[in-house]
Amino acid sequence: MKKLFTFVAAVLMIIPLSAKTVTFDFNDFANQGTLGTGSAVKAEKEGVTFECDLGYGDGQYGVRCYKTANVKISASENIVSIEFDLATVSGNSYDGGLDAKYCVGGQSWESGKLASQARMNTITVITGEGSCEEAKVEEISVTEALNIAKALSPEKGKSVKTSVKYAVKGFVVGISEENENTYYLADEKGAYGEFEAYKCSTIDRAVAKDDFVVVTGYISHYYGEGSNGEYHSYEISGGALVHADGQAVENISVEGAKAMKVMENGQLVIIRNGVKYNAAGAVIE
Numbered sequence: 001m002k003k004l005f006t007f008v009a010a011v012l013m014i015i016p017l018s019a020k021t022v023t024f025d026f027n028d029f030a031n032q033g034t035l036g037t038g039s040a041v042k043a044e045k046e047g048v049t050f051e052c053d054l055g056y057g058d059g060q061y062g063v064r065c066y067k068t069a070n071v072k073i074s075a076s077e078n079i080v081s082i083e084f085d086l087a088t089v090s091g092n093s094y095d096g097g098l099d100a101k102y103c104v105g106g107q108s109w110e111s112g113k114l115a116s117q118a119r120m121n122t123i124t125v126i127t128g129e130g131s132c133e134e135a136k137v138e139e140i141s142v143t144e145a146l147n148i149a150k151a152l153s154p155e156k157g158k159s160v161k162t163s164v165k166y167a168v169k170g171f172v173v174g175i176s177e178e179n180e181n182t183y184y185l186a187d188e189k190g191a192y193g194e195f196e197a198y199k200c201s202t203i204d205r206a207v208a209k210d211d212f213v214v215v216t217g218y219i220s221h222y223y224g225e226g227s228n229g230e231y232h233s234y235e236i237s238g239g240a241l242v243h244a245d246g247q248a249v250e251n252i253s254v255e256g257a258k259a260m261k262v263m264e265n266g267q268l269v270i271i272r273n274g275v276k277y278n279a280a281g282a283v284i285e
Contacts, residue, residue, distance in 0.1 A: 019080060019128035022048045025121070029057025040064035041110075047076040048125050061087070062121040065096060071111040073125060075281070079104040080126040093161055094119035097238050103132040112255035115238050118231070135164070137216055142170035142185045145219055146195045149234035150219035153253055156230070161220035161237075168195070168236060169214045169244060183207060196235035203242045212244045 002129025028043035028050070038054030043061060054069035062085075065071055073082055080101045086095040102109060126132075140148075145168040154160040173193040174184035181200050184193025189210050197215040207213065216240025224231050 013234075019126055019130045020046065022046045022125045022127065022249055024050050024063075024123040026057065026060055026062045026228075029055070029063040032057045032061030033064075038064070038069060040232040048127060049074050050123060058171075062119060063123075064094075065114060065118045065120070067096075067116050069072040069096075069111075069118075070113060070115045071098075072108065073110075073123070074108040075125065075127050076107070077127050077194045078107060078129065078144060079109060080128065080130040082109055082126075084118075085121040085124075087121055089119070096135075098164075099134075101134060103134045105131070134186070137165040137167050139169055139214070142187045142195050144167060145185075145236070146234055149195070149219050149221045150232075152219075154163075154221055156225060158221050159174045159220050159222040161218040162269075165217055166219055166236075167214050167216045168197075168219075170212070172211045172213060173207055175207070175209060181207075181241075184215075185213075196233060197239060197241060198233075198235045198237040200236070200239050200241040205243065207241065213241050214244050215239045215241045 018256070022045050024043055024045060025274075028045065029041055032043075033039050033041040033052075033054075033056035035056050035058070038056055041050075041055030043050045049072075050063075051072045051074075052065040052069050054066045055063055056066075057063045059125035068102055071284070082104060084095075084100055086098065086100065090095070093108045094117050096111075097115030098111060098118055145166060147285065148166070151158040152162070164276055167183065170185040170187050171189050171191075172183045173186045173189065173191055175183070176196075181197060181202065183197045185197055185198065186193045187194050194223070197213075200215055200217075215236050217236040220233075220235055220237055222233040223230065224233065248264065
């Protein structure tokens with residue numbers, strides 16, 4: 001029987017000689033923005049423009065874009081790909097929910113509101129002719145995800161996450177009453193859910209107990225201490241959740257936005273920004 005989802009770890013990038021690489025670093029953002037709260041930051045280089053509406057650049061460590069900021073990168077020609085070198089400070093990752101790499105295939109790209117602060121050491125933009133394919137992630141069970149999380153070694157009060165994303169497939173065995181869009185997963189219905197899908201974005205529909213789902217994101221291990229003593233959290237934080245009764249065919253780009261092709265009830269469906277479209281592009285009610 002074929003798996004509902006098939007993810008193969010692979011990255012393919014074809015860049016002809018006509019392509020151009022533009023890299024932004026700390027020099028490009030010196031003395032811009034506002035520390036702590038952020039304000040407009042902008043840099044232009046070789047036909048490529050970087051903008052962040054809530055940013056800060058101190059001239060030493062790249063640029064910071066604060067939570068809810070929107071990052072926009074545009075160019076006078078086709079953007080093949082964008083790569084972010086995102087900072088980790090004292091064991092804490094400042095990635096803002098961004099991926100390390102995006103394939104664009106257009107003249108502009110926007111992040112949307114960042115989930116948290118992003119500290120970008122460098123931003124590398126490849127323009128011109130060419131194509132690239134984003135890395136696809138490996139599908140694993142909840143038990144495998146839990147083992148990966150436990151193998152990470154954070155300091156007390158810190159969190160450590162994997163360098164690559166995983167697609168974790170399992171049953172929803174619990175729903176948090178304290179944190180919105182947070183679920184506990186296990187490989188079997190009714191089992192104890194030690195692995196947590198924390199504050200996920202749900203791509204297709206509302207989540208209920210016993211649903212069979214796939215959550216895609218970085219696996220993390222948090223080592224904390226509370227009123228009841230030390231504790232450990234094993235989770236995917238801010239991942240993308242989709243129900244596994246729709247077969248994922250591939251991730252695609254539609255008009256510059258991320259989308260997903262799935263099979264539902266034998267029909268091809270495209271999901272973009274939470275809206276479903278049929279193969280002809282019409283909205284499915």
